[in-house]
Amino acid sequence: MTLDSVAWDALRLSLWVAVWATLIAVPLALWVAWILARKEFWGKSLLNAAVHLPLVLPPVVTGYVLLVLFSPTAPAGAALATIGLTLAFKWTGAVLAAIVMGFPLMVRAMRLAIEAVDPKIEDAAATLGASRASVFARITLPLVAPGILAGAVMGFAKAMGEFGATITFVANIPGQTQTLPIAIWTALQIPGGEGKAAAMALLSCAVALGAIFLSEWLARRVATRISGAP
Amino acid sequence: MKLRLKHRFTGFTLDLALEAGSGITALFGRSGAGKSTIINAVAGLLRPDEGQLEVAGETLMDTARGIHMPPHKRRFGTVFQDARLFPHLSVGQNLDFGTRYAPDGTRVPRGDVIELLGLSALLERAPNTLSGGEKQRVALGRALLSAPRMLLMDEPLASLDTTRKNEILPYLEQLRDGPLRLPILYVSHAVEEITRLADILVVLEGGQIAVQGPLRDVMSDPAAVPLIGVREAGAVIEATVQSHDPDGLSTLKLAVGQLVLPGVQAAVGARVRLRIKAQDVMIARTKPENISALNVLPATVTAIQIGSGPGAALTLDIGGAHILARITRRAVTELDLRVGSSCFAVLKSTAIAPSSIGR
Numbered sequence: 001m002t003l004d005s006v007a008w009d010a011l012r013l014s015l016w017v018a019v020w021a022t023l024i025a026v027p028l029a030l031w032v033a034w035i036l037a038r039k040e041f042w043g044k045s046l047l048n049a050a051v052h053l054p055l056v057l058p059p060v061v062t063g064y065v066l067l068v069l070f071s072p073t074a075p076a077g078a079a080l081a082t083i084g085l086t087l088a089f090k091w092t093g094a095v096l097a098a099i100v101m102g103f104p105l106m107v108r109a110m111r112l113a114i115e116a117v118d119p120k121i122e123d124a125a126a127t128l129g130a131s132r133a134s135v136f137a138r139i140t141l142p143l144v145a146p147g148i149l150a151g152a153v154m155g156f157a158k159a160m161g162e163f164g165a166t167i168t169f170v171a172n173i174p175g176q177t178q179t180l181p182i183a184i185w186t187a188l189q190i191p192g193g194e195g196k197a198a199a200m201a202l203l204s205c206a207v208a209l210g211a212i213f214l215s216e217w218l219a220r221r222v223a224t225r226i227s228g229a230p
Numbered sequence: 231m232k233l234r235l236k237h238r239f240t241g242f243t244l245d246l247a248l249e250a251g252s253g254i255t256a257l258f259g260r261s262g263a264g265k266s267t268i269i270n271a272v273a274g275l276l277r278p279d280e281g282q283l284e285v286a287g288e289t290l291m292d293t294a295r296g297i298h299m300p301p302h303k304r305r306f307g308t309v310f311q312d313a314r315l316f317p318h319l320s321v322g323q324n325l326d327f328g329t330r331y332a333p334d335g336t337r338v339p340r341g342d343v344i345e346l347l348g349l350s351a352l353l354e355r356a357p358n359t360l361s362g363g364e365k366q367r368v369a370l371g372r373a374l375l376s377a378p379r380m381l382l383m384d385e386p387l388a389s390l391d392t393t394r395k396n397e398i399l400p401y402l403e404q405l406r407d408g409p410l411r412l413p414i415l416y417v418s419h420a421v422e423e424i425t426r427l428a429d430i431l432v433v434l435e436g437g438q439i440a441v442q443g444p445l446r447d448v449m450s451d452p453a454a455v456p457l458i459g460v461r462e463a464g465a466v467i468e469a470t471v472q473s474h475d476p477d478g479l480s481t482l483k484l485a486v487g488q489l490v491l492p493g494v495q496a497a498v499g500a501r502v503r504l505r506i507k508a509q510d511v512m513i514a515r516t517k518p519e520n521i522s523a524l525n526v527l528p529a530t531v532t533a534i535q536i537g538s539g540p541g542a543a544l545t546l547d548i549g550g551a552h553i554l555a556r557i558t559r560r561a562v563t564e565l566d567l568r569v570g571s572s573c574f575a576v577l578k579s580t581a582i583a584p585s586s587i588g589r
Binding site for chain 2: 118120121123124125126127128129130131132134135138139142143
């Protein structure tokens with residue numbers, strides 16, 4: 001039961017992908033959660049369904065759809081290629097797969113948090129002279145912070161664990177798209193690879209536990225700030 | 231401030247024109263009369279179907295011309311029934327939020343507001359540890375510190391019990407009479423608050439203004455009795471505290487005559503305003519003797535309003551001041567009361583609660 005360079009590469013890649021996916025997805029998810037929580041418009045249920053689709057679809061299907069949309073020959077893939085961004089079979093594609101798969105979880109957590117903020121409190125802030133942007137930055141955002149944090153942790157965890165959509169979309173290239181779960185699966189495919197798989201599984205558990213402790217600590221800090229205690 | 235407003239609800243339409251200047255303009259009406267809608271439309275939180283709002287020559291809203299100034303530019307600091315303090319900020323930080331957006335040169339000294347509202351002991355506290363009355367004081371302080379052009383108050387005391395209400399009313403009286411002299415639009419369905427605070431009274435009924443004018447005029451108008459509510463209606467008069475007597479009663483001096491009431495919370499020489507509920511006033515044609523009521527005032531009937539039921543409202547002149555009396559139509563007939571009749575108004579001392587006496 002040893003950790004070779006393949007395992008460490010896979011861990012590094014997974015963390016890299018998960019951090020990027022979380023950083024990109026949080027503002028987007030917050031925006032979508034805001035729209036779903038606060039706005040009424042035609043096609044709202046359609047947007048809601050689209051956001052939640054990856055949660056209910058088999059991940060392989062999500063990965064396949066991504067492949068169809070973002071392969072270099074597809075319109076979307078070609079458009080991104082002109083700005084020098086290729087996704088298929090690259091770590092960037094693994095980031096996209098992680099974003100798409102984690103998005104519903106993030107939006108859900110943030111939407112609940114936004115719905116818990118009474119718009120009347122924001123109205124009160126506006127009558128005191130605060131512009132919309134100031135109200136958002138000073139009132140809404142701090143009150144929603146625990147939800148954003150919860151969503152980010154879920155998205156990060158999902159990105160660390162994402163397998164089906166990733167392997168379908170960007171395959172299994174060591175050092176490029178072979179994330180930790182994919183490396184574990186690969187090790188299990190090789191006779192005698194169980195020990196390696198077990199070591200990586202333990203590594204995976206350690207990262208997950210670390211993430212939970214970190215998020216608990218952050219949540220406590222946010223909670224003390226929100227309750228207004230000095 | 232000049233407001234014209236038309237807004238349709240299911241069931242009724244709010245349609246009114248209103249002017250509010252210095253002092254406290256009170257908007258009185260039953261729950262669901264559209265009072266909060268008026269506040270929200272003035273504050274800019276609601277777009278009415280039709281309306282114009284003008285302040286000192288500046289148009290803040292005109293639906294016909296598509297003008298809708300956003301709330302933060304209108305600067306109507308608002309105190310809501312539910313204090314709406316920011317839960318993640320301490321009391322001090324809530325107050326600072328008001329100051330932060332006050333335009334330069336208009337800042338209200340923070341210390342003055344803290345002193346006026348007695349907030350110094352609360353500054354470090356979190357809003358969820360405050361009592362209802364404390365919350366409203368903080369909300370009021372926050373609104374004052376935002377240096378509003380006018381203060382809007384939407385039923386600020388409605389969610390408080392009587393004790394808390396009486397704890398806050400003196401602060402509001404002080405605000406009205408103090409150096410800030412901020413114009414206030416005050417919405418309430420509680421007659422007691424309005425009679426203690428208002429300078430101008432506007433009564434809403436069925437989405438329209440039924441009557442408006444100086445508080446004393448409206449409250450002593452017998453025609454307004456059904457609008458105010460027959461059990462709550464009563465004229466507001468002014469008096470000067472003459473003495474506090476050893477038996478717990480206070481003697482107040484009227485323009486002519488005097489009133490004896492239970493312990494008034496004001497210094498000798500202070501001016502107080504009090505509401506004498508119409509239903510607490512009895513009428514006698516001859517001066518009653520051996521009667522427990524301590525206040526028997528010679529009066530002249532100046533108006534009689536026969537109600538739709540068995541009641542009648544009388545306006546009485548007592549040495550230049552006007553009070554209302556609500557008696558039965560039968561009594562009007564049996565006592566042969568007419569405009570110009572002289573009589574005696576009889577008032578039990580205990581009928582006037584200390585809380586209905588303000589400054």
